[in-house]
Amino acid sequence: MRYIPNSPQERGEMLKEIGLNTAEELFRSIPEDIRLKxxxxxxxxxxxxEIIAAFEGMASRNTATVKPSFLGAGVYSHFSPTIVDxxxxxxxxxxxxxxxxxxxSQGxxxxxFEFQTLVAQLTGMEVxxxxxxxxxxxMAEAYLMAQRVTRxxxxxxxASVHPEYREVARTYTQHGDLEIVTANFDEATxxxxxxxxxxxxxxxxxxxxPNFFGCIEDLSxxxxxxxxxxxLLxxxxxxxxxFGLLKSPGACDADIVVGEGQSWGIPASxxxxxxxxxxxRDKFIRQMPGRLCGVAYDKNGNRGFTLTLSTREQHIRREKATSNICTNQGLIALAATIYMEAMGKKGLQEVAExxxxxxxxxxxxxxxxxxxSAPFSAPTFNEFVVRGPKSAAEILETVRAKGVIGxxxxxxxxxxHDNDILVCVTETNSREQIDELVSLFR
Known part of the structure; x- marks a missing residue:
């Protein structure tokens, strides 16, 4: 596919065809006082x-890429094999x-199909x-699906679900008839x-x-x-x-499992x-948003792949649609698939450990x-909360000034929770970096 802009002559012909003289007339519905003049x-x-030099200059301003970082909270630093890129x-x-x-489109x-299979295996779900x-x-789509399934x-x-996830879900559902109730967490666990x-x-x-504080919930x-x-859960x-270490949500009787796959070889970006x-679960498949790729066979019995279920409103009657999700993150899903298959079962377990x-x-x-001290007693995975003797913002600024994102x-x-700090440690953090963070906290 070529990406060639239209010539001035072609643009003029298109404007003439629709009865306009200039492209600006296309924006007549936008009030004058808010137009960029x-x-x-x-x-x-x-x-x-010059372009390369300009981009290198901008990249050099991103000093966070060369600082030891213990920042997680939904986006994580993990090693990605070069084969992915x-x-x-x-x-x-x-x-x-x-x-x-x-x-x-078989490739x-x-x-x-492989992405779907890997996700199903890791989550312990059927589809x-x-x-x-x-x-x-x-997560927002899971709200709506649960509403459809249970009526x-x-x-x-x-309240221990990522606050920004909850904000997105509230925005997603604010004009519907869904009531959202926030349940408190135990300040001890x-x-x-x-x-x-x-x-x-x-x-x-x-x-x-693991929840926003890094604590592992009793899903069963x-x-x-x-x-x-x-x-539904x-x-x-x-x-x-x-997923490489903890019992899968499916094994704990979860009904819907959703989340972020950025840790599967995707840069923070x-x-x-x-x-x-x-x-x-398979019994809910027709209420699932998005698309499903499946296996099919031609008249000669050769195996192939095709979209077997697509429930968005572009494809079927609007009143029958489950979602207006318009696309999938295809290229990123491919990167995640390559990462998972390159690492393999043992590799994912080792990284998790x-x-x-x-x-x-x-x-x-x-x-x-x-x-x-550690204010929460529940077991954790790679994130945990520590409570300091003074403001967390003050402590983190002192650490940042020393070249570490704490x-x-x-x-x-x-x-x-003014004195509380959420700390994340992944396989990319060396023992020396951890020891440096500890010394800066002293």
């Missing part, structure tokens, strides 16, 4: 060498579009779709504790594990409580590497693009510092 601040054409830059993948024509359809925009929108209009979401709002009007209980217990009143996972995943071990070491060492001040999201 100046040219965009765009440079004149540059030589290739190498393969996704093949032109067949880089410019591919939605595989509407299976006869010419794209195959990796989508997964062909990816979502990101973890937050996947109930109340969702209980734990850091896990969901208040299910007083759970009743027979509840469509779903939504919980994150929550599933029993939700199912006792006919509600929705599990959100923002740190996908945890200043917040995106990332890739969401969505998995559920390294995360847990290094985080446990850091948690122990920080806890030995006078004035520091974590996230919880007061940014949670009132009353």
């Amino acid at each position: 100046r040219s965009l601040n765009v440079t004149e054409p540059l030589a290739e060498s 190498h393969l996704i830059q093949r032109s067949e993948f880089f410019t591919s579009y939605t595989p509407y024509q299976p006869e010419i 794209t359809l195959q990796y989508i 997964a779709n062909a990816s979502m925009y990101d973890g937050s929108t996947a 109930r209009d109340k969702v209980i979401v734990a 850091g896990t969901l504790s208040d299910l007083s709002a759970l009743d027979e009007k509840t469509a779903a209980v939504v919980v994150q594990s 217990s929550l599933a029993k409580k939700a199912h006792a009143v006919g509600a 929705v599990v959100v996972v923002t740190e996908a590497i945890s 200043f917040g995106g693009p990332h890739v969401g995943f969505f998995a559920t 390294q995360n847990a071990q290094k985080a446990a070491y850091a948690k122990k060492k920080i806890g030995e510092i006078e004035g520091f 974590g996230l001040a919880l007061s940014h999201y949670y009132a009353g």
Whole structure:
């Protein structure tokens, strides 16, 4: 596919065809007082060498890439094999579009099918779709799916679910008839504790594990409580590497598992693009948003791949659609697939074990510092909260001035936690870096 702009003559012909003289007339509906009256601040054409120098100059300003970082909270620093970038830059993948024509899209359809298979295996669920925009929108879609499945209009979401995910879901559902109730967490354990709002009007209980504080929730217990009143259990996972070590949500009787796949070889990239995943039980498949790629056979019995289910409103009658999700993060899903297949089962387990071990070491060492403690008693994976002797923002600024990104001040999201710091440790953090962080906290 070529990306060639229209010539001035071609633009003039198109304007003439629709009865206009200038392109500005296309924007007549926009009030004059909010239109930009100046040219965009765009440079004149540059030589290739000048462009490279300009980008290198901008990149050099991103000093965070060379600083030891212990920042997580939904986006994580993980090692990605070079084969991931190498393969996704093949032109067949880089410019591919939605595989509407299976006869010419077998490669794209195959990796989508493999992505679905891997997600289903890791989550312990029976079926997964062909990816979502990101973890937050996947969670919002889970709200709506639970409402459709149960025909109930109340969702209980734990306050320990990522605050930005909850904001996105609220925006997503604010004009519908869904009631969202926030359930408090236990200040002693850091896990969901208040299910007083759970009743027979509840469509779903939504919980994150490991949660925003890094604490691992008791999913089996929550599933029993939700199912006792006919509600679904929705599990959100923002740190996908945890699947390599923790019991899968499916094995804990979760009904819907959604989350963010950025940890599967996707760079932080200043917040995106990332890739969401969505998995559920086979009996709910027709209520699942997005698309599903499946296996089919031609008249000669040869196996192939095709889109077998597509429930968005562009494809079927609007009143029958489950979602208006318009695309999947195809290229990013491919990168995640390559990462998972390159690492393999043992590789994913080893990475997860390294995360847990290094985080446990850091948690122990920080806890030995006078004035520091761990406010939550629940077990953790690669993130944990520490409480300092003074403002977390002040501590982190002091550490940052020494060239280390020490974590996230919880007061940014949670009132009353002024001294609490969310620390994340992954396989990319060396023992020397952890020891340096500990010495700076002293």
